[in-house]
Amino acid sequence: MDERQQVETQPHAQVHHRAHYPWLAMLLSVLFAGLGQLYNRSYIKGIILIVIELAFIVTSADFIGLGLWGIATLGTIPKLDHSIFLLVYGILSLIMLAIAAMIYIINIRDAKRQAEQIQNGWQRPPLKEAAKQAYMNSFPYLLSVPGFILLIFVVIFPLLFAISLAFTNYDLYHSPPRNLVDWVGFDNFINLVTVPIWNQSFLKVLSWTLVWTIVSTTLQIGLGLFLAILVNDKRIKFKRLIRTILILPWAIPNFVTIMIFSALFNDQFGAVNRTLLGWLNIDPLPWLTDPLYTKIALIGIQVWLGFPFLFALFTGVLQSISHDSYEAADVDGGTRWQKFRYITLPHVLFATAPLLIIQYTANFNNFNIIYLFNGGGPAVRGQTAGGTDILISWVYKLTFTTNNYNMAAAISLLIGVIVIVFAFIQFRRTKSFKEERDQ
Amino acid sequence: MMNLRLKSKLEVATIYGIIAVVSIIIFYPLAWALGLSFNSGTSLYSSSIIPKEPTLEHYRWLFTSPESNYVTWYKNTLIVSTVSSILSICFTSMTAYALSRFQFVGRKGGMYAFLLLQMFPVMMAMVALYIFLNLIGLLNTLIGLIMIYVGGQIPFNAWLVKGYLDTISRELDDAAKIDGAGPIRLFVQILLPLITPILAIVALTNFMLPVFDFILPSIILHDKSKYTLAVGLYNFVTEKYSSNFTVFTAGAILIAVPIAAIYLFLQKYFISGLAAGGTKG
Numbered sequence: 112m113d114e115r116q117q118v119e120t121q122p123h124a125q126v127h128h129r130a131h132y133p134w135l136a137m138l139l140s141v142l143f144a145g146l147g148q149l150y151n152r153s154y155i156k157g158i159i160l161i162v163i164e165l166a167f168i169v170t171s172a173d174f175i176g177l178g179l180w181g182i183a184t185l186g187t188i189p190k191l192d193h194s195i196f197l198l199v200y201g202i203l204s205l206i207m208l209a210i211a212a213m214i215y216i217i218n219i220r221d222a223k224r225q226a227e228q229i230q231n232g233w234q235r236p237p238l239k240e241a242a243k244q245a246y247m248n249s250f251p252y253l254l255s256v257p258g259f260i261l262l263i264f265v266v267i268f269p270l271l272f273a274i275s276l277a278f279t280n281y282d283l284y285h286s287p288p289r290n291l292v293d294w295v296g297f298d299n300f301i302n303l304v305t306v307p308i309w310n311q312s313f314l315k316v317l318s319w320t321l322v323w324t325i326v327s328t329t330l331q332i333g334l335g336l337f338l339a340i341l342v343n344d345k346r347i348k349f350k351r352l353i354r355t356i357l358i359l360p361w362a363i364p365n366f367v368t369i370m371i372f373s374a375l376f377n378d379q380f381g382a383v384n385r386t387l388l389g390w391l392n393i394d395p396l397p398w399l400t401d402p403l404y405t406k407i408a409l410i411g412i413q414v415w416l417g418f419p420f421l422f423a424l425f426t427g428v429l430q431s432i433s434h435d436s437y438e439a440a441d442v443d444g445g446t447r448w449q450k451f452r453y454i455t456l457p458h459v460l461f462a463t464a465p466l467l468i469i470q471y472t473a474n475f476n477n478f479n480i481i482y483l484f485n486g487g488g489p490a491v492r493g494q495t496a497g498g499t500d501i502l503i504s505w506v507y508k509l510t511f512t513t514n515n516y517n518m519a520a521a522i523s524l525l526i527g528v529i530v531i532v533f534a535f536i537q538f539r540r541t542k543s544f545k546e547e548r549d550q
Numbered sequence: 551m552m553n554l555r556l557k558s559k560l561e562v563a564t565i566y567g568i569i570a571v572v573s574i575i576i577f578y579p580l581a582w583a584l585g586l587s588f589n590s591g592t593s594l595y596s597s598s599i600i601p602k603e604p605t606l607e608h609y610r611w612l613f614t615s616p617e618s619n620y621v622t623w624y625k626n627t628l629i630v631s632t633v634s635s636i637l638s639i640c641f642t643s644m645t646a647y648a649l650s651r652f653q654f655v656g657r658k659g660g661m662y663a664f665l666l667l668q669m670f671p672v673m674m675a676m677v678a679l680y681i682f683l684n685l686i687g688l689l690n691t692l693i694g695l696i697m698i699y700v701g702g703q704i705p706f707n708a709w710l711v712k713g714y715l716d717t718i719s720r721e722l723d724d725a726a727k728i729d730g731a732g733p734i735r736l737f738v739q740i741l742l743p744l745i746t747p748i749l750a751i752v753a754l755t756n757f758m759l760p761v762f763d764f765i766l767p768s769i770i771l772h773d774k775s776k777y778t779l780a781v782g783l784y785n786f787v788t789e790k791y792s793s794n795f796t797v798f799t800a801g802a803i804l805i806a807v808p809i810a811a812i813y814l815f816l817q818k819y820f821i822s823g824l825a826a827g828g829t830k831g
Contacts, residue, residue, distance in 0.1 A: 199681060217655065250733050251652035255660070258645040258704050265701030266667055269675030269682065276677065338572065341565045346558065355814055356573050359580070362813030364762045366780045367802040370787060371583045374795055382582055415575065423817060472669065478765050483784065507765070510677055523674040531669045 136226035140219045147222025151229060156245075160218055167211055171204075178204025185279070186291050194292035195281065202271050206263060276520035283514040299521040309518070312496045312505070319406070320501040324475045327413040332467060334414060335421025336459065340451070343429045354426065361419035369483040372412050373399075376484075400489050402498030409499060413480055417470070428462045429455070472530050476503045502526050580806075587799040592792065608800035619774050620801055623782035627761055630692055630778060634699040635757040639749050641704055646711035647737050651723065661712075664705035672702060676769055683770060690772045698766060699759060707752045714748040715741065747819065754816065761809065779805055 131151075140147030145160030182201020186192025235241070277299055279285075281292045303309050342353050360368065375381050376398040384395035398404045432455065440450050460467070478501075481487050487500035487508065495513055496505045502522060509519035585599035587608055612620040648654070649661060679698060680689065688694030718741065726736045742749075760767075764780040771777055777785070779801075787798045 195681065196685075199685065213656075247733070248654075251648040251654040251657070254644045254648035254652075258641040258708070261641065261697070261701040262667075262704050264682065265679065265698045266670075266675070266705070269678030270667070270670060272678035272681070273674045338569075341568060344562075344565060346562045347565060353569055356576060357569075358814065358817055359576055359810065362810040362817075363580070363806045364758075364780070364809055366762065366764050366784065367806050368579065370784065370798070371579050371802065375579055375582065380792075415579075479762075483764065506674075507676075511769070516677055519677070520674075527670050527674055531666060534669050535666075 131226055131229045133223050133226040133230060136222040137219055140222035144215055144218045147219070147226070151222060151225045152235070153225065156221075163214070171207060174200065175204040175207060178202075182275075185293060186287075189291050190288055192291065193287045194279075195287050198275060198279075198292070199272065202268060202275065206268060206271075273520050274524055276516055277524045279517055281516040281520075282518070286514070295517075299517050300525075303518065303521060308494070312494050313522075315494075316496045316500055316502055316505050319499065320475065323406075323410070323501055324471055327410045327417070328471045328474045330410065330414045331417035332421055332470065334418040336425050338418070339422050339425035339429055340455070343426065354423070358419045358423050360416055361423070365416050365479060366483055368416060369412065369480050372408075372415075373484050376408050399485050402489060402491075405485050405489065405499045409480060409484060412484065413474065413477070416480070417474075421470070424463055424466060425459055428459050431462075432458050468534060472534055475501075475530060476526070477501070478503045478507065482507065583799045584803060586796055587803050589796060592794070592796050608797045609804070611797055612801055612804070619777065619782060622775055623777050623779045626692060626776065627778040627780075630696055630699070630760040631757045634696045634760060635753045637696070637700045638703050638707065638756040639753055641700060642707040642711055642752055643742070643745070643749060645704060645708040646715055647741065649708060649712045650715035651720075651733075661709075664708055668705040668709070672766065676765075680769055689770060690776055692771075692776065695760070695767060695770050695778075698770075699756065703752075703756055703759075707755075711745065711748050711752065714745055718744050750819065754812075758809070761805070 136147035136150050138147075139150050143161065144164040145157040145162075148154075148157035148160060151157075178197075178200035181192075181197030182205070184197075185194040186197050236244070278294055278296060279292050280295045280298070284290070285292050303313050338357060341347070342350060342357070347353070376383050378384065378395065378397055378399050381398065383398065388395060396404055398408050436454050437450060440454060445453075481499060481501050481504040485497075485499060487497035487504045489498045491498050495509060495515070497508075500508065503526065506519045506523050506526070509515040509522070582599055585601055588601045588604045588606070590601070590603050590605040590607060612618050649657060683689040683691075683694040683698075688697065722740060723736060726740050731739070760778060762780065763778075764784060767778045767781045768784070771781060774782070774785075783798055783801055786801075787794050
């Protein structure tokens, strides 16, 4: 209506203000990427989009067809169809489709937006100006595309693959190319909690994982904080030297120290049994053959390995607390405990909360210490999990020793969900994330 | 008054006492390994912290014996560490720059995705990575390993660097733009020098990761000549526990000393950077 009036009253502007319909631009772009842009007279952009879509169709139609068929059926003829490769193709196809869909939607939105601008009498800037603007608009994408592509292949694709495996029966008896793998829905998860050989191991491993995470992490945080406060006392001299010594375990690669500890705790020749307990007149203890003693040793070693980092972190934070608050507390006659409880602790926890959460999640998945110290052992008869296996090392064994890929994937999916829920709730409460959301 | 001073002295003595005990617990295993590496022979029974006849035979074995792959492992580790640390800086700083300074479709979604992705344990993806590297022929190669290290660190470190970039005032950007600087020049000449502290941390952590990591190389690398130090030494020890352990300690000392030196030298920057990234990022 408006448009026509304008055209009637301003006949000389007719060339520029000809009727232009956003819905038509959108429709054209839905039909084939770039058509809407041609209609908008963005010829270069339109041609580029058309070429991209043509290239995509020509080069990947076959692959995507195979992939989609593959992921739906996982193959139909044993020995000929390789289920796992088909699954891989399927996931890659889905990723490609998702990216294509994203570009397509951007294309449609762009056509509509530009058509609206033209309708409102927008003047096309000269080519040079337009090119500069296009460059600026696409710059952030150019920056993130290399990282994004790498991320797709080494993080996103593997995760999707692992998640898919959790819903298949891929194990030693269903392993291509000899046999086909099938989708089994939630069977693996149901088996995990109902079939005796699985649920016994699962409950045992899960409970030890939780005990391990909570006890070892809390102890290392507690010890780190305790020592940081002690060394921070102004009456203590040689602070630099003391701090360097206390940080030492953090500075040594932990696979080295864990293997040294493994030898130290060796039942026969280890120095712990031969020397230390010898001094105290205690009989040798079965450090590596009794699960309970192995657990105690593991927690002790983890505290040894883990407290120095926290000690250093807390030391930094303690130095940043201003003396004023303590002096004010002194004036009010506050006790040492009150000063710790109401000034030091809140300050320290507030400043380090996200890093403390990371400590818990890191220990939850601390594969190195469990595997390198005693291989998750001692072994338990009739079970795939050893006496000190945590979820992550159990997954490793299921994958690479007994080839229960499906169960390994199901358990790792559970691990992922647990860790994410836990971490996400905590992260949301931290300040940094709130700031980001307010932006 | 006397009483208070005595109490204070007792307290200080207790604190020193605690520190002394902790120091002994820290040093004992290290001293034991160090002593072992200088002991002659391979027997762990007859060994002692202070060797009766100190010898360098284990160290010599590492470098001269034809059976030893130690130098190769060391070289492999240095290659993986150096390359992945350099590439990590490039990928991470570019991504962080985009996230921090530009508004674009997918920015918010990307950041949430990063936050989620960094929480998944790498273990979850092991089988997939194995199959994927096998598919593209990079299994059992250092390039494959580097690729995974570089890609895997992006979500976490992009957040870290983005948090740091956010603290740098945008007035600088505006001033540079008025002077006619394009986005590339703004980044390379103005922002990059300002974020070197956090990039140093990214570089260091990514240099150290391949040295420390055991699980990924143990899955990806199969030939003795391709091993990194962690996998190489672990397999070396578990192969023949009793006869190889003394040699292992010598090899371990030669890893631990340079790395501990770097860590102790850089600890101050490391901690302050982490604290800043953790609370701001």
